[in-house]
Amino acid sequence: MSGFRVPACAICGRPTWPPQLACARCGAAEWTEVDASAGTVVEITDAPGADGTPIRLGTIELAVPYPAYADIGDGGRGPFVVARCEGCAVEDEVRLELLEGVLRARPVIVSK
C-alpha cells in the first residue's frame, strides 16, 4: 500500500498533477512532494471496460493544502486527477492510492 503523492513547487508551493517541467505559477523547476491521498469526487464517468464490465472513473479534486495563493489564479483549488473509483459517488470524500500502477480511490467511511 502506497499513498498518492504529487509534485509541489519548491519555491511557491503550488501542487501540480500531472508532473510539469516548470511551475505554472512562478516558472521554477524545483520540486518537492506532498501527500495527495485525500480528495473529493467532483464527477463520475462509467466507461465500458475491455471485457464489457463497466469501469467507474472519478474526477477527484485533491485535498492538497495550498493556502498561500488561495486569492489568485485557480482560487487555491487542488489539482484534479482521474482515478478508478469503484463504489464512489459525487461529493464522496475518498482516499487515493497507487496500486500496481493504477490510481484508485475508495470512499472514506465516516462513522457517526
Ligand SMILES: [Zn+2]
Ligand atoms: Zn512555483
